[in-house]
Amino acid sequence: xxxxxxxxxxxxxxxxxxxxxxxxxxxxxxxxxxxxxxxxxxxxxxxxxxxxxxxxxxxxxxxxxxxxxxxxxxxxxxxxxxxxxxxxxxxxxxxxxxxxxxxxxxxxxxxxxxxxxxxxxxxxx
Numbered sequence: 001x002x003x004x005x006x007x008x009x010x011x012x013x014x015x016x017x018x019x020x021x022x023x024x025x026x027x028x029x030x031x032x033x034x035x036x037x038x039x040x041x042x043x044x045x046x047x048x049x050x051x052x053x054x055x056x057x058x059x060x061x062x063x064x065x066x067x068x069x070x071x072x073x074x075x076x077x078x079x080x081x082x083x084x085x086x087x088x089x090x091x092x093x094x095x096x097x098x099x100x101x102x103x104x105x106x107x108x109x110x111x112x113x114x115x116x117x118x119x120x121x122x123x124x125x
Contacts, residue, residue, distance in 0.1 A: 005095065006022070010123040011086055019035070020080055021033070032099050034046060037094045039089075054070075083122075086122075
């Protein structure tokens with residue numbers, strides 16, 4: 001299982017950004033996929049998850065501003081996180097995660113995801 005995030009950059013407050021997570025080594029259709037973030041000195045928090053049937057769930061921090069989606073049309077099946085109206089408090093390392101058990105998409109808890117990417121840094125100022 002391999003997850004590789006990209007798209008993290010510096011962005012001005014109020015701006016938008018789309019993160020990508022290219023996946024390989026597992027059946028993309030059978031896994032719950034999620035996005036997390038971790039700011040310095042804080043715990044990793046779940047933002048959004050998308051289940052095998054396309055159902056998505058969002059944490060309060062992401063509702064209304066972030067959208068998770070997935071695209072399996074390409075050779076590298078990819079999951080995205082569209083982020084709008086970014087705020088300085090969104091500054092964090094953002095991680096993509098996957099798990100074969102759909103419960104992860106209902107809980108959005110770190111302990112329920114078994115596979116992780118290396119992260120991509122988002123800075124908002």
